[in-house]
Amino acid sequence: MAPVTNGRVLFAAIPTGFPVPGETLVYDTTETIDLENVPLHGGFLVKVLVLSVDPYLRGLLRPADVPSYMPAFTLGAPIVSAGISVVLRSELADVPVGSYITGYSHYHDIITAHKEYFVAQSLGGAARLRVLERDPRLPLSVYIGVAGMPGETAYMAWKEFSKAKKGEVVFVTTGAGPVGSMVIQIAKNEGLKVIASAGSEDKVQFMRDIGADVAFNYKTTDVRDVLKREGPIDIYWDNVGGDTLDAAMEHSNNFGRFIECGQITGYSTGVEPMKNPMLIVSKSLTLSGFLVNNLRPKYTDAFRAEVVPKLADGTYKYTEDITRGLEKVGEVLLGVLKGRNTGKAVVVVADE
Amino acid sequence: MAPVTNGRVLFAAIPTGFPVPGETLVYDTTETIDLENVPLHGGFLVKVLVLSVDPYLRGLLRPADVPSYMPAFTLGAPIVSAGISVVLRSELADVPVGSYITGYSHYHDIITAHKEYFVAQSLGGAARLRVLERDPRLPLSVYIGVAGMPGETAYMAWKEFSKAKKGEVVFVTTGAGPVGSMVIQIAKNEGLKVIASAGSEDKVQFMRDIGADVAFNYKTTDVRDVLKREGPIDIYWDNVGGDTLDAAMEHSNNFGRFIECGQITGYSTGVEPMKNPMLIVSKSLTLSGFLVNNLRPKYTDAFRAEVVPKLADGTYKYTEDITRGLEKVGEVLLGVLKGRNTGKAVVVVADE
Numbered sequence: 001m002a003p004v005t006n007g008r009v010l011f012a013a014i015p016t017g018f019p020v021p022g023e024t025l026v027y028d029t030t031e032t033i034d035l036e037n038v039p040l041h042g043g044f045l046v047k048v049l050v051l052s053v054d055p056y057l058r059g060l061l062r063p064a065d066v067p068s069y070m071p072a073f074t075l076g077a078p079i080v081s082a083g084i085s086v087v088l089r090s091e092l093a094d095v096p097v098g099s100y101i102t103g104y105s106h107y108h109d110i111i112t113a114h115k116e117y118f119v120a121q122s123l124g125g126a127a128r129l130r131v132l133e134r135d136p137r138l139p140l141s142v143y144i145g146v147a148g149m150p151g152e153t154a155y156m157a158w159k160e161f162s163k164a165k166k167g168e169v170v171f172v173t174t175g176a177g178p179v180g181s182m183v184i185q186i187a188k189n190e191g192l193k194v195i196a197s198a199g200s201e202d203k204v205q206f207m208r209d210i211g212a213d214v215a216f217n218y219k220t221t222d223v224r225d226v227l228k229r230e231g232p233i234d235i236y237w238d239n240v241g242g243d244t245l246d247a248a249m250e251h252s253n254n255f256g257r258f259i260e261c262g263q264i265t266g267y268s269t270g271v272e273p274m275k276n277p278m279l280i281v282s283k284s285l286t287l288s289g290f291l292v293n294n295l296r297p298k299y300t301d302a303f304r305a306e307v308v309p310k311l312a313d314g315t316y317k318y319t320e321d322i323t324r325g326l327e328k329v330g331e332v333l334l335g336v337l338k339g340r341n342t343g344k345a346v347v348v349v350a351d352e
Numbered sequence: 353m354a355p356v357t358n359g360r361v362l363f364a365a366i367p368t369g370f371p372v373p374g375e376t377l378v379y380d381t382t383e384t385i386d387l388e389n390v391p392l393h394g395g396f397l398v399k400v401l402v403l404s405v406d407p408y409l410r411g412l413l414r415p416a417d418v419p420s421y422m423p424a425f426t427l428g429a430p431i432v433s434a435g436i437s438v439v440l441r442s443e444l445a446d447v448p449v450g451s452y453i454t455g456y457s458h459y460h461d462i463i464t465a466h467k468e469y470f471v472a473q474s475l476g477g478a479a480r481l482r483v484l485e486r487d488p489r490l491p492l493s494v495y496i497g498v499a500g501m502p503g504e505t506a507y508m509a510w511k512e513f514s515k516a517k518k519g520e521v522v523f524v525t526t527g528a529g530p531v532g533s534m535v536i537q538i539a540k541n542e543g544l545k546v547i548a549s550a551g552s553e554d555k556v557q558f559m560r561d562i563g564a565d566v567a568f569n570y571k572t573t574d575v576r577d578v579l580k581r582e583g584p585i586d587i588y589w590d591n592v593g594g595d596t597l598d599a600a601m602e603h604s605n606n607f608g609r610f611i612e613c614g615q616i617t618g619y620s621t622g623v624e625p626m627k628n629p630m631l632i633v634s635k636s637l638t639l640s641g642f643l644v645n646n647l648r649p650k651y652t653d654a655f656r657a658e659v660v661p662k663l664a665d666g667t668y669k670y671t672e673d674i675t676r677g678l679e680k681v682g683e684v685l686l687g688v689l690k691g692r693n694t695g696k697a698v699v700v701v702a703d704e
Contacts, residue, residue: 059634068634241629241630241633245629255646260629260632260633261633262633263629263630263633271627271628271629271630272629273625273626273627273628273629274625274626274629275623275625276623276625277593277597277615277623277624277625277626278593278615278623279641280612280639280641281593281612281613281614281615281641282411282420282641283641284641284642284643284646285639285641286638286639286640286641287632287637287638287639288638289631289632289633289634289635289636289637289638290636291636294607294636
């Protein structure tokens with residue numbers, strides 16, 4: 001068989017604000033691959049099926065000499081993210097042809113490459129690739145969503161940091177996203193009152209459907225009005241930072257727990273200061289940043305036992321916003337950063 | 353015996369910035385008390401011996417309708433703080449004449465009144481007064497310092513939040529004060545590298561004397577230069593907030609623990625924002641505010657067993673800055689807020 005095009009999404013230019021589709025990320029078709037003959041050197045060849053597009057990717061589109069918790073993407077090279085691929089050829093006994101491969105690590109530079117095909121040398125190691133144990137009732141894409149890293153983030157950080165007690169009040173931001181929607185459902189399952197925000201009426205409706213007691217559109221409703229009426233809060237799930245974090249601090253009870261999962265408002269437009277850090281002292285607040293990787297050893301078994309079955313049987317609900325075609329990654333990322341997606345953003349590169 | 357003057361320190365006016373001695377706090381001699389005949393109503397009469405003057409008092413010199421974690425002082429009434437008094441007369445069996453009385457709570461409005469004499473109705477309750485168990489090797493004033501609330505604050509919050517490991521690096525602010533100096537000594541005792549800051553050369557020398565590996569004067573040395581050279585840090589003991597907190601966040605390792613004990617820079621001159629709260633997320637930092645009252649049930653026995661003997665035998669060192677005379681409280685408070693004291697600020701009201 002002749003070589004085929006191996007489409008790639010390249011990091012072509014460092015953006016100054018929001019990434020620009022076609023400039024920041026460029027879809028490139030100059031590489032080809034001979035699927036039958038490409039040497040595996042003891043490894044395996046995969047075809048990429050689904051890719052996850054998440055806000056944190058913006059932070060990696062930066063100059064290589066700016067330090068952060070994850071290394072920057074390499075200019076000119078394909079970006080990487082969470083994803084799932086299927087094995088086409090293999091020279092490794094524990095990676096059978098037809099098995100699904102997914103990645104784990106945010107610290108290393110290969111999770112799943114934004115290419116149609118790639119060769120990996122091994123499981124584990126720097127690539128942290130592993131064979132996916134799949135519940136046949138769940139579509140593959142859910143494993144990069146609520147059954148994967150975002151779901152793990154919600155469940156594991158909630159278990160570790162929330163110290164939730166029945167009857168307490170939690171405020172969840174980006175409550176229609178894969179992390180926030182899982183937090184809402186876990187909190188309701190534990191008997192809390194849930195206040196949740198998102199940026200469209202569709203999302204507000206979805207948050208109500210999954211059990212939020214109070215759901216509001218932060219673009220049309222003042223967060224302080226809501227928290228004044230429905231709070232004070234005991235737990236804040238922060239995905240946004242900025243002025244919403246200030247408002248949550250102002251309307252927190254003493255001993256509030258702030259789970260600092262993300263601060264999306266700062267990713268593209270610059271960090272906003274925290275107006276009154278004295279409240280950490282005066283209200284005895286705890287603010288906890290974390291990386292889900294560090295929580296996995298403690299909570300992976302519980303996640304698989306408690307959460308995955310509830311997803312498979314429909315107890316826990318989720319939405320996906322699926323876009324077809326690797327060439328759309330740049331647009332999808334911009335959409336995610338601007339809050340345009342309704343549900344977990346997934347790019348389908350190829351069918352199973 | 354004729355009635356005697358009962359001097360009092362009254363909260364006379366709400367300050368806008370730093371309190372003004374003689375205006376904010378006024379020493380008043382218009383009240384008299386008949387020590388032999390004042391009715392006890394089943395309680396006890398005490399003579400105040402020593403009073404503690406601490407930065408947090410500034411926060412209580414505010415309008416009554418401004419909420420905070422402690423109620424405001426009452427305009428026109430005596431202020432209260434930690435202190436120790438001796439019992440002159442008693443109608444309570446468990447409060448013998450000659451015993452020493454101290455207070456506990458920051459939530460309630462009586463600890464020890466800034467008066468020469470007062471009558472209390474009971475131990476415990478709202479007043480949280482208790483009979484002091486005193487190690488005879490320690491002077492009374494130490495029980496409002498390193499053997500009292502400030503020492504408990506250092507020890508208990510360190511045990512609860514530091515997650516310290518031998519060889520880690522801690523940065524301690526106000527390292528010459530009663531809290532900071534105890535943190536330095538506890539951290540050295542546990543095998544950490546200690547960086548400590550204070551605001552005078554005398555204080556820098558004292559921090560070196562008690563074991564700080566790196567001690568510097570923040571008024572003459574740039575904190576970022578020091579942290580760049582001697583860090584990054586794993587633990588930050590925050591007594592100051594403001595730009596120093598920002599610098600500590602910038603120079604923290606991932607998974608840094610920030611013990612938010614106080615933010616003195618904001619107490620009189622207004623709160624400074626935290627410049628980059630995104631670092632909480634990107635470095636997986638934990639920031640913990642706390643009230644020592646909530647840690648006492650867990651750690652009081654350990655504090656008495658581990659810390660008090662080390663103070664009594666001279667292993668742990670401390671300094672006191674003693675001022676004689678109740679009429680000096682206003683000046684002493686201003687000095688504390690401006691960092692002029694060298695050692696724990698104590699006002700001696702009367703001799704034992």
